[in-house]
Amino acid sequence: MSAIGAIDFFRTTASPTPKPWMRALFTQLESPISEASIGIGCDAGYGRLVRRRNSAEQSHYLTGVRISMAIQVTIDMSAREGRFDDLREWFVKNLPGTRSFPGNISVEVARNQDDPAHILFVEKWDKRSDFEAYLAWRDESGVIAELLEMLDGEITFRYHDFLGV
Template identity: 40%
Template structure:
């Protein structure tokens, strides 16, 4: 079943340019990963340091395999240094209405 992954985080203000550069570098590999349907990066209109990813995956298992791969490559830890606090991860099923 298709899974929507919603990831929200607060970027450190001094790290915005580095964050955007890192995302530009890694997103092509994310989008090419098996099971990835789409990835959208959004930024809150009222707080330019607040970002959310809206991702569609063929299944939660596909996303979890992808995330494990990112952990192995070290990119998750690298990007975590650019974030204030913890990112919020939520997983949704599409209702189809």
């Protein structure tokens, strides 16, 4: 079995072996998945891909699939005038460390269409303590101080639980 655990693909018709289109879909996931980790089953007619990680507390879904027991962190910030390009380079340099930090599921960064200096991070973490450990690591390494030099105002952090609806 792969490191991320088993994949259960639920379709209205059970199939004993993965189909070629399923393998193609799995290659688009964040982590490599071996064929040995693919399971096919039936879920009362609801076709959905379930990616299970080695954690009893969550099942991670991609592309519209439900996340449970994970948290979402939104981070709002505004670039200082004339510093957006520097800020973008900083993101490119530092986001690989975020994405590889234990407990990180995903990170997306967006720029506000109506206020281009405003940046929004949408991050998913296994649990809040994982994000807090990550933030402490970034603070201790001096990366947050670098970031603050390029920002106008404060950074706002918000923590959200998924409702599963």
